[in-house]
Amino acid sequence: MAKVKGAVVVDVEKCKGCDICVHACPTDVLALHNEVNGKGYHYAYMANPDECTGCMNCALVCPDSVITVYRVKPQKAKV
Amino acid sequence: MEDTIIKTENIVFKKTELLTDNELSYCPGCGHGTAHRIIMEVIDEMGIQADTIGVAPVGCSVLAYDFMNIDMQQAAHGRAPAVATGIKRVLPEKFVFTYQGDGDLAAIGTAETIHVCNRGEHFTMIFINNGIYGMTGGQMAPTTLPGMKSSTSPYGRDVEMMGHPLKMTELIANLPGTCFVTRQAVHTPSAVRKAKKAVRKAFELQKEKKGISFVEIVSNCNSGWKMTPVQSNKWMEDNMFPYYPMGDIKLPE
Ligand SMILES: Cc1ncc(C[n+]2csc(CCOP(=O)(O)OP(=O)(O)O)c2C)c(N)n1
Ligand code: SF4
Ligand code: SF4
Ligand code: SF4
Ligand SMILES: [Mg+2]
Numbered sequence: 001m002a003k004v005k006g007a008v009v010v011d012v013e014k015c016k017g018c019d020i021c022v023h024a025c026p027t028d029v030l031a032l033h034n035e036v037n038g039k040g041y042h043y044a045y046m047a048n049p050d051e052c053t054g055c056m057n058c059a060l061v062c063p064d065s066v067i068t069v070y071r072v073k074p075q076k077a078k079v
Numbered sequence: 080m081e082d083t084i085i086k087t088e089n090i091v092f093k094k095t096e097l098l099t100d101n102e103l104s105y106c107p108g109c110g111h112g113t114a115h116r117i118i119m120e121v122i123d124e125m126g127i128q129a130d131t132i133g134v135a136p137v138g139c140s141v142l143a144y145d146f147m148n149i150d151m152q153q154a155a156h157g158r159a160p161a162v163a164t165g166i167k168r169v170l171p172e173k174f175v176f177t178y179q180g181d182g183d184l185a186a187i188g189t190a191e192t193i194h195v196c197n198r199g200e201h202f203t204m205i206f207i208n209n210g211i212y213g214m215t216g217g218q219m220a221p222t223t224l225p226g227m228k229s230s231t232s233p234y235g236r237d238v239e240m241m242g243h244p245l246k247m248t249e250l251i252a253n254l255p256g257t258c259f260v261t262r263q264a265v266h267t268p269s270a271v272r273k274a275k276k277a278v279r280k281a282f283e284l285q286k287e288k289k290g291i292s293f294v295e296i297v298s299n300c301n302s303g304w305k306m307t308p309v310q311s312n313k314w315m316e317d318n319m320f321p322y323y324p325m326g327d328i329k330l331p332e
Binding site (some may be wrong): 001005006007009015016017018019020023026032041046049054056057059060061062063064065066067069070072 | 081083084085086089090091092093094095098102106107108109110111112113116142265266267269271272277307308309312
């Protein structure tokens with residue numbers, strides 16, 4: 001069964017590391033990075049990218065609107 | 080795998096162009112940002128960017144005009160409803176809204192709030208209730224919960240001495256000049272979806288000229304509450320929601 005595949009891109013320099021997206025992700029894709037951005041915030045990133053379904057939950061709750069979400073329809077299994 | 084997904088044609092969510100590229104001045108995790116976004120998405124989806132005029136308050140959202148890519152006017156503390164009245168009466172075909180905090184709408188601006196809701200002006204009021212004066216350092220507001228600590232109620236709000244929290248939204252729902260009154264939140268994906276529908280309905284109702292459409296958004300002030308953003312959203316569910324219950328209070332006839 002091919003599952004829906006998604007990915008997110010975080011605008012690293014505008015992320016404030018608030019952690020809200022991390023808690024909103026149903027498949028534990030996101031985490032705060034050990035590194036910090038220019039403002040000193042531990043920015044969000046895809047720690048488990050394979051689990052992303054592109055559900056948009058993270059982007060809906062991001063107060064700074066710094067998450068862009070991508071999704072592709074499941075492909076038919078190749079023969 | 081990511082490389083094959085991250086392509087323009089696969090975008091399902093991106094920041095609306097009705098938010099400017101300015102970085103929001105809000106603390107990390109503050110609900111003001113999410114509230115701004117859903118209002119701008121509604122205006123975008125209704126195609127009314129050039130026909131909407133917002134009125135910003137005094138409070139943390141005093142700079143809303145820097146973030147909302149529409150025509151805006153900033154009002155003196157609490158006076159946004161009076162300013163919006165003037166704008167809407169002179170330009171009745173425009174969509175007009177105020178965006179106000181609880182200190183603005185339910186304390187210093189109580190008279191303006193009550194009277195526009197009683198006169199039945201035809202604009203939308205967005206009320207961000209975080210139970211505190213966020214901008215000035217977390218002082219007690221009329222909306223501060225019983226027992227809730229703030230910088231001016233360090234031992235918790237004592238209702239004997241400091242009075243009871245004001246449910247402004249229930250109060251104005253009783254006035255004949257309001258047509259739609261609802262209470263929402265923006266801290267979870269489902270809450271965001273519901274709040275956005277409510278904002279859309281409030282703006283659509285302006286076309287019918289039935290009076291004030293009023294959307295309260297119970298929100299966090301993690302800095303003022305002295306919590307992490309995630310803790311503040313949990314605290315809000317456990318403490319704010321029982322006192323300020325979610326849902327519609329008055330629906331249009
Ligand atoms: C006439 C006047 N009185 C007092 C102030 C100080 N002041 C600035 S913001 C504010 C309270 C804002 O609280 P709220 O409306 O709840 O907004 P928040 O920052 O919590 O979003 C006060 C009292 C002011 N700017 N002008
Ligand atoms: S919700 Fe937005 S600002 Fe907060 S950590 Fe996630 S991406 Fe960054
Ligand atoms: S789109 Fe959904 S699955 Fe992907 S990171 Fe965001 S919340 Fe998680
Ligand atoms: S002080 Fe409170 S209301 Fe103001 S930006 Fe910070 S968290 Fe938001
Ligand atoms: Mg406030």
